[in-house]
Amino acid sequence: MEKEIESLYDFVKTMYGRRFKELELMVRDPLDYARLVKKIGNKMDLSEVSLEDLPAPTALAISMLFSIMDMPTLEESDLQRVLDACDRIIELTETRKEVLGFLESETSSAAPNLSAILGSSITAKLVEEAGGLASLASMPACNVKLLGREEIDDLLGFSSATVKNNGMGHVFECEIVQSTPPPLRKRACRLVCSKAALAARVDATTTINSTKGGEIGRALREEILKTINKWQERPLLKSATPLPVPRIGESKKKRGGRRYQAPYGRAQAGGLSLIVRVNRFVYTSRYGLKYDLENRSCSSTVVKAFVMELLICWPSSRAPGHVG
Structure with missing residues (x-):
């Protein structure tokens, strides 16, 4: 049904275009076009034709073009064929509306x-x-x-913003x-x-x-x-993380730095710290262990015992490397 309406609409545009070519560019709906062609026919004065069904800008444009252009007339046989095609377009359009009404009542089940x-x-x-x-x-x-x-392929210079939907x-x-x-x-x-x-x-x-x-x-x-x-929905705002509550009177954890490493530097002598020098001693059988040459270390217990004896019992003038 839709294809038949389109074919009839093309036929009417081709035949009536020899009289008023610009009409098909201003009235694009097949039903409105067919009704308007039936009203105008071969008339030379649009004052006898009612254009109330059309929008005001379209009606004004048609009236101005009709008044300034020389409109030829169609032969009676061609005009009759055009009017018959217009009647068929109107009939098919009304039938299509009835079919759509029936479909609307049956779609809930179909x-x-x-x-x-x-x-x-x-x-x-x-x-x-x-x-x-x-x-x-x-x-x-x-x-x-x-x-x-x-x-929206051909709008006769009008803006495409007025296109439906x-x-x-x-x-x-x-x-x-x-x-x-x-x-x-x-x-x-x-x-x-x-x-x-x-x-x-x-x-x-x-x-x-x-x-x-x-x-x-x-x-x-x-x-x-x-x-x-x-x-x-509005996006959730990212809340700023608050600063921790200051702890008054409590000492902070100290990080490694010059002041933290200063006590260890006091025990250095000859460029090496005391503990490094202790690890390089060859221990006697007095402590029961010897220096580990592979790992270059010894047990912490041996180191502590040796350092305590070195600092307390031995004179400060003796070099730590001379074990007697």
């Missing part, structure tokens, strides 16, 4: 999961645009988003997308299309799938709403 997400009217439009539920189920989400979008399709008109803040609507539309594609595949396989009451569609709708609400 596609319950898809209707739970988009609503019955949007679901009926998508099914009609795709050519059936099976064709819609075979489409990827990126193509579902484009079903029913308005073409920002170049999106019927999904952009659903309740979930329209209730989302404007900066997030395109993002929400992509999310809804991805979930709608999944719901359409479930509905198309109802003979195999046991879920027929729309539970999956309602679950997907809740998931969509939670995701959109999460987008609108």
Whole structure:
């Protein structure tokens, strides 16, 4: 039905374009174009034609162009063929509206999961645009988003900002997308299309799938709403870590430095510390152990005993290397 309307619309534009070529650029809807062609016909004065159904800027542009241009007339046979095609376009458009109304009443049972997400009217439009539920189920989400979008290829110099639904399709008109803040609507539309594609595949396989009451569609709708609400939440502020409470009267842990290493430097003699020099002694049998040549060390107990004897018992004038 849609293809037949398009073919008839192309025929009318080709035939009536010989009289008023600019009309097809200002009136892009097939139904409005067919009705306007029937009103104008071969008339030379637009004062007899009512343009109240059109927007005011479009009606003004048509009136100005019609007044300054020389409009040729069509032959009676060609004009009759154009009027018959216009009648057929109007008839098919009315039939299409009736079919859409029937689909809206039946979508709740034919596609319950898809209707739970988009609503019955949007679901009926998508099914009609795709050519059936099976064709819609075979489409990827990126193509579902484009079903029913308005073409923006030729706008006769007008701004593309006036295009309906920002170049999106019927999904952009659903309740979930329209209730989302404007900066997030395109993002929400992509999310809804991805979930709608999944719901359409479930509905198309109802003979195999046991879920027929729309539970999956309602679950997907809740998931969509939670995701959109999460987008609108404010990010958590990072709190600055407070400084520790100062401890008055308590000594801090000292790190290694000049002042910390100063006591060890006092015992140095000849460029080597006392403990290093002690480790290099060859111990006698008095202590029961000898210096470990491989590891260049000895046990801490032996070192402590030797250092205590060296500092206390021996005279300070004797060199530590002379063991008697």
